[in-house]
Amino acid sequence: MMRETRIRRMPMALSALVALALAVLPLPAVLDAFRPDFLVLVVFYWCIESPRAGGLSLAFFSGLALDVIHGVVLGQHALALTLMGAWATNLRLRIRVFSMLSQCLVVFALLTGYQFVLFWVDGATGNPVTTFSRWLAPFIGALLWPVLIGVMGKVHER
Amino acid sequence: MVAFRSTEASGRPTGLLFRCVLYSLLALALIIVDKRFDHLGKIRRLLSVVAYPVQIAVASPFEGWHWFRDSVTTRDALRADKTRLEAELRVAQFRLQRYEALEAETVRLRALRDSTAGVTERFVIGDIMNVDLDAFRERVLVDKGAGDGIYVGQAVLDSGGVFGQVARVGQLTSEVILVSDPAHAIPVQINRNGLRTVAVGTGDINRLKLPYLPTSADVVAGDLLVTSGLGGGFPAGYPVGTIAEVKRDPAQSLADVDVKPAAALDRSKELLFVWLKPQAAELQPAPKPTPVPKK
Numbered sequence: 001m002m003r004e005t006r007i008r009r010m011p012m013a014l015s016a017l018v019a020l021a022l023a024v025l026p027l028p029a030v031l032d033a034f035r036p037d038f039l040v041l042v043v044f045y046w047c048i049e050s051p052r053a054g055g056l057s058l059a060f061f062s063g064l065a066l067d068v069i070h071g072v073v074l075g076q077h078a079l080a081l082t083l084m085g086a087w088a089t090n091l092r093l094r095i096r097v098f099s100m101l102s103q104c105l106v107v108f109a110l111l112t113g114y115q116f117v118l119f120w121v122d123g124a125t126g127n128p129v130t131t132f133s134r135w136l137a138p139f140i141g142a143l144l145w146p147v148l149i150g151v152m153g154k155v156h157e158r
Numbered sequence: 159m160v161a162f163r164s165t166e167a168s169g170r171p172t173g174l175l176f177r178c179v180l181y182s183l184l185a186l187a188l189i190i191v192d193k194r195f196d197h198l199g200k201i202r203r204l205l206s207v208v209a210y211p212v213q214i215a216v217a218s219p220f221e222g223w224h225w226f227r228d229s230v231t232t233r234d235a236l237r238a239d240k241t242r243l244e245a246e247l248r249v250a251q252f253r254l255q256r257y258e259a260l261e262a263e264t265v266r267l268r269a270l271r272d273s274t275a276g277v278t279e280r281f282v283i284g285d286i287m288n289v290d291l292d293a294f295r296e297r298v299l300v301d302k303g304a305g306d307g308i309y310v311g312q313a314v315l316d317s318g319g320v321f322g323q324v325a326r327v328g329q330l331t332s333e334v335i336l337v338s339d340p341a342h343a344i345p346v347q348i349n350r351n352g353l354r355t356v357a358v359g360t361g362d363i364n365r366l367k368l369p370y371l372p373t374s375a376d377v378v379a380g381d382l383l384v385t386s387g388l389g390g391g392f393p394a395g396y397p398v399g400t401i402a403e404v405k406r407d408p409a410q411s412l413a414d415v416d417v418k419p420a421a422a423l424d425r426s427k428e429l430l431f432v433w434l435k436p437q438a439a440e441l442q443p444a445p446k447p448t449p450v451p452k453k
Contacts, residue, residue, distance in 0.1 A: 033294075056174070060181040071297065073189055074201075075184075076185075078188065086177075127295075
């Protein structure tokens with residue numbers, strides 16, 4: 001039990017780091033609005049896959065890293081990611097038996113919730129971003145979910 | 159399709175609700191403290207140091223590619239570059255001939271009017287790091303930080319004109335908000351007639367707007383906009399942009415003026431951080447310009 005937990009943390013941290021790098025990878029300005037929230041998807045994956053390995057701590061600290069990197073008010077992404085990570089953990093048993101399509105829909109709901117918390121904090125702190133394109137990321141993220149599961153499954157097997 | 163393999167997910171994570179509430183409250187507290195008070199500056203600086211390796215790791219392949227391309231350019235390309243640069247230098251030197259005299263004259267005239275606003279003292283060059291920040295805000299990350307003396311609100315120029323100002327300072331890096339960010343405004347005046355107004359960003363990198371000019375204002379397409387130096391943030395007299403289009407609707411009281419930024423906002427790689435000369439206290443009738451300690 002103890003040994004298992006120790007082994008499981010490594011791919012978790014590594015995949016989070018890679019996702020963080022993808023979040024700041026320079027893209028052409030046109031594609032930038034279409035960038036999916038890689039780190040959020042990875043956090044959801046670990047919340048569902050191994051909830052006892054500390055998915056919620058991962059969510060909080062990943063969110064903090066996103067806050068620092070995006071240069072927004074500290075705690076914004078942390079709050080959104082913690083809330084949605086907890087929701088994902090709560091839904092994990094159902095999600096695991098869902099078909100891929102239903103999984104994507106649930107992930108879409110989670111990502112939309114995530115964006116909504118960001119949107120709300122943006123507004124509450126006085127820097128509202130009202131462009132419609134911010135709601136594109138959940139679509140792309142949900143479409144990417146099957147790919148992510150495949151890749152993460154491979155990583156996890158090692 | 160079995161996507162998830164591990165069996166321990168059926169086990170209940172201990173204290174999920176407790177942890178969720180704890181972390182959420184912590185995040186909310188962070189948001190409030192960061193927004194309302196200024197105590198988190200140090201923490202943020204430290205965290206930005208932690209984020210630095212990730213940003214370096216992402217930026218380095220691009221830097222490597224640039225370096226590679228630079229080192230394998232052909233002799234012909236170098237010669238062409240050299241010829242072009244020599245021509246540019248000739249023009250620049252020609253323009254510079256009278257600069258010293260003009261600057262001395264400007265300082266003298268300004269001293270007569272008890273204002274030293276807008277005389278630059280020194281500058282530092284910073285490189286834009288090849289990382290994307292927020293997709294919905296026009297900001298860039300630069301590899302100079304508090305360690306180099308950069309401060310929040312500092313004016314940033316590029317070779318074409320005003321680029322933006324420093325929005326946030328980390329220990330090793332700083333964030334520059336572009337003049338085209340919707341949250342950015344800069345005091346300007348029209349070079350032709352000295353008309354003062356404010357240029358506001360639009361979120362479109364190729365466009366600023368002048369929202370506060372009446373329809374009767376003397377402004378035509380092609381006019382050069384320069385910084386007015388009011389407000390003390392920017393040095394006076396640097397180009398901000400040229401008027402691209404003026405739309406006058408007789409039914410409206412304000413004109414709709416589009417400006418094309420002078421700085422190459424989407425192409426510049428090197429930026430200039432500018433320090434202003436210590437200013438006389440503005441709006442106060444002082445007999446002599448009293449120097450304030452430098453920031």
